[in-house]
Structure formats: structure tokens, C-alpha cells
Amino acid sequence: MKLRFLVLSLLIFLFSFLIAEEITLNMIQVFTSPLRTKVLEKIISDFEKMHPGVKINLISPPYETAYQKIYLMVSTNQPLDIVEVGDWSLSSLASMGKLENLEPYIAKWEDKKYLLPGVLDSARIYKGTAYLIPNAVYVKALFYRKDILEKYGYKEPPKTVEEMYEMAKNITDPSKNQYGFDFRGKGFPTAFIDLIMTSYFDDIDPSNMYLTKDGKLIFEDPRAKKGLEMYVKLYRDTAPRDSINWGFDEQVNAFASGITPLLYQDPDTLGLLKDTLPKEKFGIAPLPVGPSGKAYPTFGFAGWGITSYSKHKDLAWEFIKYFNSPEVNAYWCKEYGALPVDKRVYDMDPYFNSEFFYGWKYMFNHPEIYQFTAYPLANEKWGEWNNLHEKTMQKVLLGKMSIDEVLKKWADFWKKAGLK
Amino acid sequence: MIPTLGLVGILSFYPTLKGIILSFQNYTVFTFNRIEFIGFDNYIEVFEDPVFPEIVKNTIFWILFSVLFQFLLGFSLALLMWKPFRGRGIYSGLVFYPWALSGFAIGLVWSWLLNGQFGVVNDLLMKLHIIRNNINFLSDPKKALFSVILVNVWYGIPFFAIMILAALQSIPRSLLESADIDGANSITKLFKIVIPYIKPTIVNTILLRIIWVMNFPDIIYGMTRGGPADSTNILSVYMINIAYYESNFSKSSAVGVIILSILFIYTTFYLKITSKGEFEI
Numbered sequence: 001m002k003l004r005f006l007v008l009s010l011l012i013f014l015f016s017f018l019i020a021e022e023i024t025l026n027m028i029q030v031f032t033s034p035l036r037t038k039v040l041e042k043i044i045s046d047f048e049k050m051h052p053g054v055k056i057n058l059i060s061p062p063y064e065t066a067y068q069k070i071y072l073m074v075s076t077n078q079p080l081d082i083v084e085v086g087d088w089s090l091s092s093l094a095s096m097g098k099l100e101n102l103e104p105y106i107a108k109w110e111d112k113k114y115l116l117p118g119v120l121d122s123a124r125i126y127k128g129t130a131y132l133i134p135n136a137v138y139v140k141a142l143f144y145r146k147d148i149l150e151k152y153g154y155k156e157p158p159k160t161v162e163e164m165y166e167m168a169k170n171i172t173d174p175s176k177n178q179y180g181f182d183f184r185g186k187g188f189p190t191a192f193i194d195l196i197m198t199s200y201f202d203d204i205d206p207s208n209m210y211l212t213k214d215g216k217l218i219f220e221d222p223r224a225k226k227g228l229e230m231y232v233k234l235y236r237d238t239a240p241r242d243s244i245n246w247g248f249d250e251q252v253n254a255f256a257s258g259i260t261p262l263l264y265q266d267p268d269t270l271g272l273l274k275d276t277l278p279k280e281k282f283g284i285a286p287l288p289v290g291p292s293g294k295a296y297p298t299f300g301f302a303g304w305g306i307t308s309y310s311k312h313k314d315l316a317w318e319f320i321k322y323f324n325s326p327e328v329n330a331y332w333c334k335e336y337g338a339l340p341v342d343k344r345v346y347d348m349d350p351y352f353n354s355e356f357f358y359g360w361k362y363m364f365n366h367p368e369i370y371q372f373t374a375y376p377l378a379n380e381k382w383g384e385w386n387n388l389h390e391k392t393m394q395k396v397l398l399g400k401m402s403i404d405e406v407l408k409k410w411a412d413f414w415k416k417a418g419l420k
Numbered sequence: 421m422i423p424t425l426g427l428v429g430i431l432s433f434y435p436t437l438k439g440i441i442l443s444f445q446n447y448t449v450f451t452f453n454r455i456e457f458i459g460f461d462n463y464i465e466v467f468e469d470p471v472f473p474e475i476v477k478n479t480i481f482w483i484l485f486s487v488l489f490q491f492l493l494g495f496s497l498a499l500l501m502w503k504p505f506r507g508r509g510i511y512s513g514l515v516f517y518p519w520a521l522s523g524f525a526i527g528l529v530w531s532w533l534l535n536g537q538f539g540v541v542n543d544l545l546m547k548l549h550i551i552r553n554n555i556n557f558l559s560d561p562k563k564a565l566f567s568v569i570l571v572n573v574w575y576g577i578p579f580f581a582i583m584i585l586a587a588l589q590s591i592p593r594s595l596l597e598s599a600d601i602d603g604a605n606s607i608t609k610l611f612k613i614v615i616p617y618i619k620p621t622i623v624n625t626i627l628l629r630i631i632w633v634m635n636f637p638d639i640i641y642g643m644t645r646g647g648p649a650d651s652t653n654i655l656s657v658y659m660i661n662i663a664y665y666e667s668n669f670s671k672s673s674a675v676g677v678i679i680l681s682i683l684f685i686y687t688t689f690y691l692k693i694t695s696k697g698e699f700e701i
Contacts, residue, residue: 075452092449092667174553177537185559186647242536244648245559250535259537380450387665391471394649398561 025312025319027082028059028073030066030089031302039335047322054315056082074098074307081310082319085132086302087122091378093305094126100306102130105317111324114342116364118372122299125377131305133320135329136338138266138300139372140191141359142285143273145261148178157285158262161199161230164288168238168262180238182260185397187247190375190389191298192264196234197227198373199290209296209373210414217420219411227290228396228403235397244397255282266300270356271337284359289369296373297363301341381417388413436680443673450667462674471650478565479634479654482572486633489573491626494580501581502588512585519578527642530571534558534643558644561651568640568652575639580625587621588614623694630690631683655679 029040037060044056059080061069067089073080074096085093093099106112112120119137123130142164144157152171158164168180184192198204200223205211210218218224235243239260246254252269254260256276263269264287273282287295304323306316322328326342330349333340339360346352346361363370376382392409395401414420446458466472501512518526533540536556545551557567591614599609615622637656640646646653646661653661655675663672 071449071452089449095450096452186645240537241556242554242559245531245536245564245644250537254537257538380448384666384668387661391647391650394647398649400561400649 022053022055023312023315024055024057025081025316026057026059026079027304027319028061028066028070028080028084030063030070030084030086032060032063032066036336039332043323043328043332046328047319050322051315051318056319071096077309080307081312081316083305083307084302085305087125087300088377088382090123090132091126091382094129094131098308099131100308100310100313102133102306102317106130106133109321111321111342114326114344116339116341116343117367118299119301119341122301122372122374123303125374127378132303133305133324134299134301134303134341135323136302136333136336137341138268138338139297139360139363140195140264140266140287141363142287143255143263143265143269143282144285145255145258145282147281148258148261157283158288161196161288161290164262165230165234165238168234171261172238174240177259179240179254179260180262181234182251182255182263183235183239183243183246184248184251184264185235185244185246185394186390188386188390189393190386191300193228193231193389193393195264195287195295195297196231196290197224198296199288199294200224200227200230200292201290201296202292202294204294204296204371204373206371207374208419209298209375210419215420217411217414219407219414223292224407225403228407232396232403244394267333267339267360268337271335279356284356286359286362286366286370294369294371296371298373298375376419379417379419381413385413385417439673439676442670443677445670447670447673448666448668458670462671463678465671466674466678471653474650475653475655475658478650478652481565482569482640482654483630483633485566485569486572486576487626487629489569490576490580490629491622493573494577495584497577497581498584498588501585516578516582518575519582521575523575523636523638524642526571526575527639530639531558531643534567534571536560559648561648564644564648564652568643571643572633572636572639576629576633579629583621583625584618587618591617627687627690627694630686634679634683 027044029036037058040058044058048054048056059069070080070083070093072078074083074093075098083093083099085099106120116137119134120130122137123132123134142157148171149155149157149167152167154167158167164181171178171180194209198209198218201212201218201221203213204218205213205215212218212221240254243250243254243260251260251263251265252272255263255265255269256273270284287297289295304320306313306320310316323332324341326340326344326348329340329342330345330352332338333345334349334351339357340346340352346357379385389410392401392406396403396406443462444457444459445455446461447455497515501508501515505511534542534557536542536554536559539554539557541557542551542554545555556563558564595613595617596609599613604612634654635656637654637660640652640654640657641660644652646657656679659672659675659679662668662675666672
């Protein structure tokens with residue numbers, strides 16, 4: 001009896017010792033969706049198999065409340081090792097001082113040389129230091145409906161903004177419920193406005209979308225007015241009136257139903273269209289360029305960072321490295337609908353070599369035409385800007401405010417925000 | 421007494437007090453590490469915002485029309501359901517179901533139904549030959565506010581109906597029967613017996629609904645986020661936009677305190693006027 005008790009105690013002791021030895025990494029995602037969680041869980045379970053004794057606890061709050069949860073967790077030092085951060089929130093989180101400086105890790109990281117050009121620079125928006133490693137990038141391209149354009153005699157997608165306007169205008173016939181341009185009126189339309197407006201410039205500062213290379217605010221330049229006039233014309237002459245109230249979902253819906261065959265969107269749209277539209281009916285082209293012969297897309301990204309108070313920073317870095325290894329990165333981007341950050345993936349995986357990725361590859365390979373440009377995301381007024389930009393642009397589209405007035409308002413806003 | 425006070429203190433007074441304190445600070449996501457008192461700056465910023473007068477005007481319209489029609493239609497519905505009929509239970513269940521749904525989800529669903537391009541409502545009206553061109557319910561600033569009010573009315577009718585129906589059922593049958601004997605017609609009975617009898621319920625329900633409707637950004641947030649061009653922006657949506665777009669929790673709290681103050685003044689006056697000494701809080 002005594003012996004049995006002793007053996008049992010020993011087993012319990014050993015068992016609890018084993019449990020205690022298991023390391024748990026707490027990881028939180030921001031852009032939660034059922035599909036995304038499933039893909040993440042698969043990657044996590046593969047990592048756990050490769051690292052016995054390591055467990056990753058994935059926290060998946062709903063997107064709407066994810067950042068509040070992260071702010072709350074990190075400000076009270078709650079157990080959290082790996083944090084997902086999107087580009088637009090990186091500065092605010094980094095300024096709290098709760099994200100680890102990843103530069104020492106990056107310095108020793110061999111695969112960094114395979115990252116797409118500009119990706120690391122985009123991650124260094126806060127004080128020139130990388131606090132996260134992007135795991136995928138989002139770049140807008142021109143989605144077009146081949147079948148609809150052909151119906152109206154167009155064999156090729158438009159190459160310039162003017163061409164796109166003419167094409168969209170010719171197609172537009174409200175009596176047939178046919179329009180041209182898939183307009184974005186609400187829910188962060190900033191990038192859509194800027195892509196058209198800045199295409200009239202040939203000297204945008206690569207590190208700041210709202211400054212020219214000689215340090216002047218673009219809103220005070222006559223070319224901004226020309227660009228904005230084109231943007232308003234695209235709405236008034238080629239887009240449904242209702243699109244002033246369209247966000248991402250409505251845009252994709254209008255494209256899939258063929259009402260608006262020309263759409264500026266990110267690669268995650270491809271993930272959605274794959275299931276709703278036969279692949280021969282649409283194509284993806286490089287963004288049309290403006291009269292300057294240029295366009296200024298931007299790298300949108302999300303990535304993983306490490307908390308400054310994590311007890312397992314090295315292990316967390318191991319996971320981030322694993323996540324960005326070519327095979328895992330390819331799997332992640334393919335399933336979720338994003339562009340891989342590792343250059344090798346584009347040649348290695350036939351999926352990313354398909355015609356759908358031609359538009360993006362063309363833009364990556366022609367930096368003289370497509371200058372990837374950063375937004376002033378580290379500016380504390382960035383969030384306020386998005387709100388103001390959306391609301392005032394709607395006023396212009398509705399004719400309640402003139403282009404001159406709005407440009408002055410925007411210039412004043414950025415001067416007050418210390419951009420110049 | 422002490423546990424009750426403690427509970428109310430923790431759950432209600434503390435967050436309110438914290439909100440008030442926050443409205444005098446510079447609490448944004450960028451300033452977590454250097455929060456300080458900045459006096460009335462947040463309030464000044466809110467009052468100086470050029471769109472503030474329009475937002476206040478929209479808020480008044482939103483409350484007035486929402487509650488008025490919710491009340492009138494809810495009252496009518498309650499009167500219709502007062503007399504027992506076959507299947508009343510199932511019918512009331514169906515009628516009351518919007519009340520059980522989340523406001524945000526309702527907003528999202530209705531934004532699709534009222535979509536000016538591929539919305540079901542436009543499609544139906546077109547097929548019934550009522551309209552020739554699509555109506556831009558949510559993108560025309562002249563129609564957008566009324567469209568969101570329409571949805572809010574649809575959502576709020578059941579609450580009035582439930583409350584008023586319960587009050588109607590408490591009216592003693594004998595009272596109505598004696599009115600019948602005295603030869604009173606339906607209109608007289610309604611204004612001389614029914615309404616006076618259920619007045620406390622009506623007063624309370626309207627009071628509550630006005631507070632709730634003012635504090636109810638869900639539907640508008642789901643449908644338009646206050647747009648286009650602020651045409652559906654009301655105080656509570658404005659507050660949320662400042663918190664989530666601008667990540668400025670202090671300025672957002674200042675708007676919250678403004679809402680709280682308006683509601684406090686309103687409640688005091690409303691109860692004074694409607695009670696005339698017989699109804700105290």
C-alpha cells in the first residue's frame with residue numbers, strides 16, 4: 001500500500017513537473033475571421049509539433065474590439081508574447097513602449113535579404129525602428145471585369161487614369177444599371193482618393209504621401225486640384241450615386257455583379273472573388289498611372305511583434321521567423337488572400353506565378369513608375385485625418401464644399417498637425 | 421443598504437466619474453505614458469467643430485421623429501392586440517422579435533435592404549411599379565436621416581407595444597363596462613379612461629425611450645457611420661467616431677459628458693412637467 005502511494009506520488013510529481021516545463025506563448029490576432037483563425041491554428045499546430053513542450057495560446061477577439069483589448073492587455077502587462085499589429089496602429093502601440101525593438105533580431109536574420117524591397121522600411125515607420133515583421137502585404141491593383149469590358153469593345157484594361165475615366169464613362173448607362181468605376185465613399189476611403197490625386201504628381205516624397213520631394217504640402221499644389229477634379233468626375237460621371245455610402249463589401253458586391261467593372265482593391269479581394277466569380281471573367285492589372293506617368297501605391301501590412309515584457313522573447317522570435325519562412329508564408333497568403341513578403345515565394349509557388357499576380361509583379365518590378373510611398377502613420381493626427389478626409393470628401397462629392405475649400409482645409413489640418 | 425450602494429457605486433458612479441475626469445485629460449493612444457489635465461480643451465474643440473451644430477440638429481430630429489412614430493405605432497399595435505384573438509401568442513411573438521435583435525446587426529441588414537443599387541426595397545418598389553428609378557435611401561443626404569429614422573421606428577415599436585399592452589391589460593374591466601353602460605363611444609373611452617389610466621406607463625416609457633434613442637448609435641453606425649457628409653451624424657455616433665477613428669478617448673468622453681448633461685436637464689424638466697406633483701423620481 002505504502003509503495004503504491006509512493007509510486008503514485010512520484011508520478012504526480014513527475015507529471016506536474018512536465019506540465020510546469022511546458023512553455024506557453026500567448027498570441028493575439030487582430031483581423032479575426034473564421035477562415036483566418038483556421039489557417040492560423042494550422043500553422044500554430046505545425047510549429048508546436050516541431051517544438052515539443054511549447055504551446056501557443058491564440059487569442060482571437062472580434063476585429064472591432066481587438067485593439068482595445070490589446071491596449072488594455074499591454075498597458076497592464078497581462079501575459080502576452082506575440083502581438084499582431086496593423087500598419088495604421090503600429091505607431092500608437094509602439095509609442096506606448098510595450099513593443100520590443102526587433103532590430104537586434106533582424107540583424108541576425110538570414111532570410112531578411114529575401115524580403116520584398118521596401119517592406120522593412122514600411123515596418124520602420126515609428127522612429128525608424130522595426131517593432132514588427134510584416135507577414136503579408138496588401139497593395140492595391142486594378143481589378144477589371146474582362147467580360148463586361150469586352151462587351152463594350154475594350155480588349156485591354158486601362159493603362160492611365162484618363163483612359164480609365166473615358167472607358168468608365170462610355171460604359172456608364174444608368175438606364176441599364178451599368179456603371180464604370182467602383183467607387184469607395186465610406187469606411188476609410190483615404191487610399192482611393194490619394195491614388196487618383198497623387199497620380200498627377202511626379203515628385204512625391206517616398207517617405208510621405210502628402211509632401212513633395214522639396215518638402216511642400218501637396219494640397220497647396222495646383223496638381224492636387226487637377227487630381228481631385230478627376231476623382232470627383234469619376235464619381236459624378238461613372239459611378240452609382242449610392243456609392244458615396246459604399247464600403248469594402250458593397251464595392252466587392254458591385255464588382256462581382258458586374259455593375260461596376262473597374263475596381264481598385266487589395267489582394268484579399270481575390271480570396272473572395274475566387275468563390276463567387278469564374279476566373280475567366282476578371283483580371284487584375286497594374287494601377288493606371290496619371291498624367292505624370294506615375295502612380296504612388298502604398299504597402300499595407302500586418303505583422304507580428306513581441307511585447308517588451310515577454311519572458312520568452314527568443315521563442316516568440318522563433319515563431320515569427322517560422323511564420324515568415326517561404327513555405328508557411330506561401331500557405332498563409334494563399335489561404336487568406338495576401339501578397340507574400342518573401343520574394344522567393346513568387347517563383348516557387350505556381351499560384352503566385354499565375355496571371356492574377358501579373359499586375360502586382362509588374363508594379364514591384366517597375367519602381368520608376370510605381371513608387372511605393374509611406375503614409376505619415378506616425379503622426380498623432382493620422383486617425384483624425386481619416387475621419388476628416390472621409391467626411392469632407394463626401395461634402396465635395398455632394399457639392400456642399402468646393403475643391404478649393406477642401407484642399408485648403410486639408411492643408412490647414414496638416415500644417416496644424418506639424419507636417420510642415 | 422451598504423451592499424447596494426457599493427454595487428451601484430462600482431458599476432455606475434465610478435465609470436461615470438472616470439469618464440468625467442477623462443474628459444479633462446489628454447488621453448489618446450499616443451499619450452498613454454504622459455496623461456495630464458488639459459482643462460476644457462476637449463470641450464472647446466467639440467463646440468468649435470464646424471459640424472457640431474448640424475450634429476445637434478440631427479440628434480433632435482432623430483429623437484423626435486423616432487420616438488413620436490415609435491409611440492404612435494406602438495400604441496396602435498397595443499390597442500389592436502388588446503382584444504384576444506386566435507393565435508395572439510404567436511402573433512405577438514412575431515411582432516416583438518425586432519426588439520430581441522442587436523441594433524448593429526439590424527443596421528447592417530437594413531443598409532443592404534436599402535442599398536440604392538442592389539437593395540431589396542428598391543427592387544420591390546420597382547417591381548410593384550411604385551418607382552421608376554432607384555431611390556438612394558442612404559446616399560442622398562436629404563433622405564438618409566429619414567431612412568435611418570425609419571429603421572429605428574421599426575425597431576422601437578415593439579417596446580412601446582409591450583409596455584402599453586401590459587398597462588392596458590391592467591385596466592379593470594368593470595371600468596370599461598360601466599363606461600359602456602353610460603353610452604361612452606370608443607373615442608371617449610380612449611381619451612377619458614384608457615389614456616389617463618395608463619399615463620404613468622406612457623410617461624415612463626417615453627422618458628426611457630428618449631434616453632435610449634439618444635444613446636443609441638448602433639443602427640446609424642451600422643448603416644452610414646454618420647454619413648454621407650454628416651447628414652446622419654448624431655451625438656452618440658460622433659462620440660464613437662472620435663473614440664475609434666481618432667483614438668481620442670478624452671474628446672470622446674467630453675461628448676459623453678455633454679450627452680449626460682443634456683439628458684440630466686431633460687429628465688428633470690420632463691418629470692417636473694409631466695408629473696405636476698403626482699409623479700416624483
